[in-house]
Amino acid sequence: MPVSLPRWLVDFILLGPANDRRQLQESPVLGDVWTAFATDPAGTQDLLIEPYRTQTAGRVAAALADRFARIDRHGHLAAGRVPGARQPRSARNIAYLQGIVAARLSFEDLLCAVVPMSDWWARRETRDRIAQVSPERIAATVDALIASARDFEAGKPEPATPNITPLERFVALMGVVVWAADAPSRIGQGRGTRTLRKLGDILKVLTGTAVTERLLPILHGMLEAGEAGPMVWQVSLNRQAAPALEKSVPAVKADAARTLFGVRCDAITWAILDSGIDADHPVFNGPDGCRVRKTLDFSRMRQIVSLDNTDEATLEARVDELLQRDLATEMTREEAKADLRELASDARKGRPVQWEIVERLVTLRCGTPPYGGHGTHVAGIIGGRAPEPDSSFADGMCPEINLLDVRVLSRSAADTEFAVIAALQYLRDLNERHSFITVHGANLSLSIPHDVRNFACGRTPVCNECERLIESGVVVVAAAGNRGYHSYETRDGAYEGYAAFSITDPGNADGVITVGATHRYWPHTYGVSFFSSRGPTGDGRMKPDLVAPGERVQGPLPEEGWGQQDGTSMAAPHVSGAAAMLMARYSELIGQPHRIKQVICASATDLGRERSFQGGGMLDVLRAFQSV
Known part of the structure; x- marks a missing residue:
């Protein structure tokens, strides 16, 4: 019966006790992957595999597919030793984009197929040292680590760190997770028998001998696989992405700037990476029909570029x-x-990837219902037009702007970092087809939590892709995230409080304009919204870059509805609109995203709050225009 292991135990085994802990580990398997498999050791995880620097993603994906084909055909390596390890080919769903490979793998798949393809495994000293670790040493290492963990769990002072190398810790954690996939179902004897669920009970029955017995076939499988690298650099989770105007537009003085400077954004196109836009809503009408120029759904991108499509069934x-x-x-x-x-x-x-082919397969008929109302609301803030003079809804930031509906959120397991990366790469390709920019900016009102143990802050796959898009001349605006105040789970129970260093991806990317939230018309009184993520970034850069209205913001909803929504998701489109207005008025700023960011941030109104809360202050469109 599989048992779930807590994150602290994973960190304890892999990195050491808290009073003598390493902060990094050498293996290509990042911390979030270890934690995910420890939580569900017999299950599968959706992973992002980053190719080694001299390898293309396509080549790595093909090599991985071939490797699994051999395993499935011959049943060699350790396949079937871990419960739930064997799965049909299509379940792995191997797919690739520029610089990244996605695959849904079991723990055994990861160890026996991916790790041997890594640069780390390609180093002879790694394989030789693992081959030299005896079963007795593995058992002794596990027993020492579990004894220390039992003392820690019982509240005893942390023991001195046993003399265990990082490689031995890696092997021990492999074994513990393999053991947890098929742990004994019960503990005790006679009437004292009980289901094995509590961590204290798990640590009592977890022994080095039991772990070694189940680990040895896996180790033999890894060593039999040899080294196929260096093809893989590192492996992380394919993280889940989630969604993070009545008085808000005047609050940032966008209406005044439009009037004084005669700004029209009908030559500007903005991509909305979200849950979709209800293009049939009257606020998106223009003189030539609907201003939502195209609808593309990347939430199913994985199935479209999957290598499994070579299989006929x-x-x-x-x-x-x-x-x-x-x-x-x-x-x-x-x-x-x-x-x-x-x-x-x-x-x-x-x-x-041939994006022209992909485009045919992801482009939907304009007016296809969106996945919820979030994207429609965001698009309305950027480009909604009051449908009639006596409407209770005021114009959005740019009521003439053209919109590109790019769907990456569908309220399902398909809402992943892979889909967001695919959409960003498509936008870059779209602009490269011409000698001029066709998509001027992108709004990402979404949030992907960053785990500091996995990537340097701002260097995750989605952040890197945002930087590439920015360097191609596109303005990228992202929500800071809504993790400024939330509940933490500690050993002593839940704790609620404010969170510094809580900016989420892609807002951690340096070139992205990262937007926090404030009150829609009393920003000086209420300051930064309690939920708005705080900076600085984990590596010490100032974020958010500025704040904009994000509380009870009025906007359109599907099926000609209206409503208020809250969050930094609502703040970001105000800044997207400001950037679009600047390009519409000053065409020399088109293709200059860094200059636009500098103008917007430098002209923001100081709210008198900490810079790590407010960044440069509150968006002030009129002052931005006057500063150019």
């Missing part, structure tokens, strides 16, 4: 799913199959 199922969607381009079943086959085969041919 998987391909048929994917085509069934694809043709059920309201695609803008009509295509036959054979055309859809040909497109999916070509995308899957590109990895083996060393080709980059």
